[in-house]
Amino acid sequence: MKLELNDRVALVTGASRGIGLAIAATLAAEGAKVALAARGADALDAARAAVGGSASVHVADVTDPVAAKALVASVGKQWGRLDVLICNVGSGASVPPGQETAAEWSRVINLNLFAATNMIEAARPLMAGGNGDRAIVCISSIAGMAALGAPVTYYGAKAALNATVRGLARPLALEGIRINAVAPGNILSPDGTWARKIAENRPAVDDMLQREVALRRLGTPEEIADVVAFLASPRAAFITGSVVVADGGQLRS
Structure with a gap:
């Protein structure tokens, strides 16, 4: 199945490693023009x-709304449009x-x-006006769906992010934009939490x-990227407001 992502402009935040990097690579392999954003210049290179x-x-800290708007403006200036937004910034690290x-x-x-x-x-004005072919995918977690020790x-x-995705589905649909989330389970990446736990x-x-x-088993960043790429593509044109679980059957509720 071809995802029909060729020449679409995609912006991926948190793109310098792990799931974000895998998403960027998968979208690029499908023919998309990909803009990678993160806080570290060396890692981005x-x-x-x-x-x-x-x-x-693009070096940007998108926890700052001003920086987020500047990032979108930069991508818009470069490509003239934005078809796909992947919101991947996040971390499970916190206090006891x-x-x-x-x-x-x-x-x-x-x-x-x-x-x-x-x-x-920041992206809504640039993405608006599509016919459902513009897509936002947020990376959530199964930790936002059940008490799993996180x-x-x-x-x-993450529970709030899931609710936000569901709540925005209708107003964004009126602007021609779909929005979904992917909730990964336990994912093994070279510098991630599970690599440390295994060691x-x-x-x-x-x-x-x-x-x-x-x-x-643990999942891989590439397996999550495949789900994201599908949701970002026109092949998922009838899917919006969903939180798609990709956890190897850990929740299986």
Whole structure:
């Protein structure tokens, strides 16, 4: 099945590593013109080399709404339009249970919710006017759907992101834009949390996978990228307001 992403302009935030980098590479392989955004210039340069093609890089901290608007303006100036927005900024790192402060809640929500809403707000004017062929995909987490031991701040922020995606589906549809989220489960990337956990205690990880995950393995960034690419494509033209779980059967509710 061809995804019909050739020559579409896609902006991926959090694109310098892990899931974001895999998404950028997959979209580029499907023929999209990809703009990669992240906070670190050196990591972005390495990501551009990995993605290849006509990829451009943009250093931006999109937890700042002003920076988000400047990023979208830069992409608009370069390509003249924006067809696909991937909101991938986020992190599950937080404080131990019972140590949550107002400042910590603010930090985690900025990273896992406002980074996405800032980008959506900034991109809407440039993306509006399509016939459903413009798409936004937010990277959420199954931690926003069930209490799985993740920090409560992360749980709350991702749950809010899921609700935001559902709530925006109707108003964005009136502007010709679809919006969905992908909720990954446990994903193994070279510098990610699960690589560290495996290095520390492989038997404990294997035990968790046997008990809790139907497929009994970790996922890969590329597997998440494939789901995202489909949702971003015209092939998903009748899908909006959905939170698509890709977790190897961990929730299986």
